[in-house]
Amino acid sequence: LGCSPGQKLLNLRYERYSTRTVVMHFSMNVLVSYFRDRFSQILLRYIPSKRLQRINGLYRLIRLVYHYRFLYFGGYATPIERLLHLRAIHCSPPVLGTMNFDIMNRELIWEAFRDFLLVLLSIKATVQRLWIRWKRRQTIFQVSKQQGGGSSRPRFVWLLSPQEENYFHSTKMSISPSGVLKCVECEQNAISPVRNIACGHIYCYYCFSIKQSCTSCDRNVER
Structure with missing residues (x-):
C-alpha cells in the first residue's frame, strides 16, 4: 500500500503503513508545503518578512542536517518519517545470488526499437526517392509521347x-x-x-x- 515507483524497483515498502498513517503522511508532505506556498503572501501581513525568512531558513537547515545524519547513520530518511515511525522494509526477504533483469530487458527492447526506427526511416526515404524518380520518368515519357506522336521511344x-x-x-x-x-x-x-x-x-x-x-x-x- 502506498509504495513509490522507486520503492517498487527496490522491493521496499513502509512497515505498518495503515490508512490513517497514509493520510497523515500525505498531509505533512504535500498539503503543508502547498498551503505554505499558497498563503505565503498572506502570512507576510502578520509576520515580518525577515522573521519568516529566518523560520524558513531554519527549517531547511534542520532538513539538511538530518539528511547528512541519515546518510551517515541510516534509520529514518526524513524527519516526517521519524515522527510517523515509517521504516522501509523489504517486501520479501532478499536472497543472495538473484538478479533482476527487468530494467536491462526494458533498455534492450528500447535500443532495438530505436534501431528499428532508424532502419525504417532510411527505407522510407529510399522508397520515397525512387517513387519520385519513377513518377518523373513517367511524366517525361508522357510528354515525349505527346510531342513525338509515339513513333519512337524517348x-x-x-x-x-x-x-x-x-x-x-x-x-x-x-x-x-x-x-x-x-x-x-x-x-x-x-x-x-x-x-x-x-x-x-x-x-x-x-x-x-x-x-x-x-x-x-x-x-x-x-x-
Whole structure:
C-alpha cells in the first residue's frame, strides 16, 4: 500500500503503513508545503518578512542536517518519517545470488526499437526517392509521347533537376576512399548516418541533431 515507483524497483515498502498513517503522511508532505506556498503572501501581513525568512531558513537547515545524519547513520530518511515511525522494509526477504533483469530487458527492447526506427526511416526515404524518380520518368515519357506522336521511344538524357544533381553530388563527396560515409561536421566515419534533405551532405545522427545550418554550404538543416 502506498509504495513509490522507486520503492517498487527496490522491493521496499513502509512497515505498518495503515490508512490513517497514509493520510497523515500525505498531509505533512504535500498539503503543508502547498498551503505554505499558497498563503505565503498572506502570512507576510502578520509576520515580518525577515522573521519568516529566518523560520524558513531554519527549517531547511534542520532538513539538511538530518539528511547528512541519515546518510551517515541510516534509520529514518526524513524527519516526517521519524515522527510517523515509517521504516522501509523489504517486501520479501532478499536472497543472495538473484538478479533482476527487468530494467536491462526494458533498455534492450528500447535500443532495438530505436534501431528499428532508424532502419525504417532510411527505407522510407529510399522508397520515397525512387517513387519520385519513377513518377518523373513517367511524366517525361508522357510528354515525349505527346510531342513525338509515339513513333519512337524517348531517350532519357536529363532526369534530375539541378538541385537533385547537387544533392547526389554532395552525397558522393561525403564518401571516403574506403567507401564509408564521413560526417561533414566531425570529419569522422558517420555513426548512424543522416542526410540533410536540403543539400545532401552526410552527418552523424548526433551532429545532425544539434545543427541549425549545414557546415559545408550554410543551408538550413531540414529534418
